[in-house]
């Protein structure tokens with residue numbers, strides 16, 4: 048069967064979630080084409096060619112874009128079967144499946160086998176009526192992702208280091224997470240479990256990426272230290288085969304500190320930076336989100352990694368239902384005090400809590416009387432702050448950062464403007480701060496969920 052796999056957004060890297068299902072479908076004998084609309088034009092030709100279309104939806108932004116694209120496909124060819132697959136696939140199933148008719152099937156979790164079974168079922172004309180499935184099982188060995196036919200790495204995010212930019216390859220050594228942080232979409236699907244990608248599959252994928260020009264690898268696991276022994280083995284084997292290759296990974300503060308003995312190995316293995324979800328510097332909010340760390344822990348993690356010449360690139364979630372203006376001011380001051388100005392993508396100062404369907408926070412917010420209606424367009428439960436000035440500040444910062452980035456302002460200058468706006472709203476006095484080290488390692492695409 049002719050299957051078109053479509054990715055709309057995957058954090059600016061070459062889509063692993065096109066390559067992995069392409070391998071599974073091709074090994075089952077299907078003819079697969081891929082389309083990444085983040086770098087390739089959307090045209091009718093592949094839609095006319097296809098006998099089935101599947102959209103990759105690994106995150107919120109991808110799901111919103113995919114729903115628009117699915118509506119366009121349905122309008123153009125109403126008879127074409129459509130599937131959604133990935134972490135967000137089963138979100139808003141009342142909107143996407145059944146009589147609403149944007150898609151015929153949705154698979155979250157370990158989707159490759161379910162997607163193959165869905166296509167096989169279409170061929171045999173015995174597919175089930177519309178359904179949403181969460182599948183964490185794996186009954187066959189994982190296939191090495193098939194990257195042939197994807198746009199080249201040059202078209203995606205690069206590693207910026209000093210004055211140089213290097214092509215980046217994106218892989219995952221595990222899926223899911225052993226934690227259940229209240230605001231995170233991953234526990235909704237994985238419920239505190241992980242699935243390991245076999246070491247030989249990860250290394251074969253890295254080999255293909257190196258052959259395609261990658262000089263840096265991003266391990267995109269939700270938390271690279273959920274399976275620390277596995278990750279150590281992967282890093283050691285990667286470094287042995289490609290000693291010049293560098294890497295980054297995502298690790299929560301709690302794991303950075305718990306596995307402190309491991310960072311020397313990772314430094315030797317080429318680790319340049321670690322993305323870590325700091326979220327806020329208010330211990331009460333951190334507790335509400337069930338983050339498992341305090342502000343002092345976050346500061347200790349920065350210092351620990353710097354002892355190994357590894358930088359942290361924190362992500363923040365400043366705007367939650369409990370946020371005060373003082374809390375936002377504390378976040379921007381913490382960033383300067385910890386010498387993290389060049390490490391924080393300015394968009395991080397503007398992020399507002401999303402509460403997707405099934406989020407563990409829904410019951411908390413409902414009990415506190417903070418839950419509004421479900422916004423089917425934005426795919427989130429709505430909420431508003433106790434203090435309208437907080438919502439106003441978020442809108443203002445969003446516009447400020449978007450305008451400054453479009454104008455190409457340097458990161459330090461954007462930080463200064465964000466800090467002045469926040470301090471003015473919170474009634475704090477702003478003294479200029481010194482910042483530098485613009486050459487610290489980062490990816491050229493800001494992290495955006």
Ligand code: SF4
Pocket residue numbers: 224225226227228231232233234269270299324
């Ligand atoms: S540790 Fe990270 S990935 Fe895991 S549940 Fe918490 S926020 Fe999600």
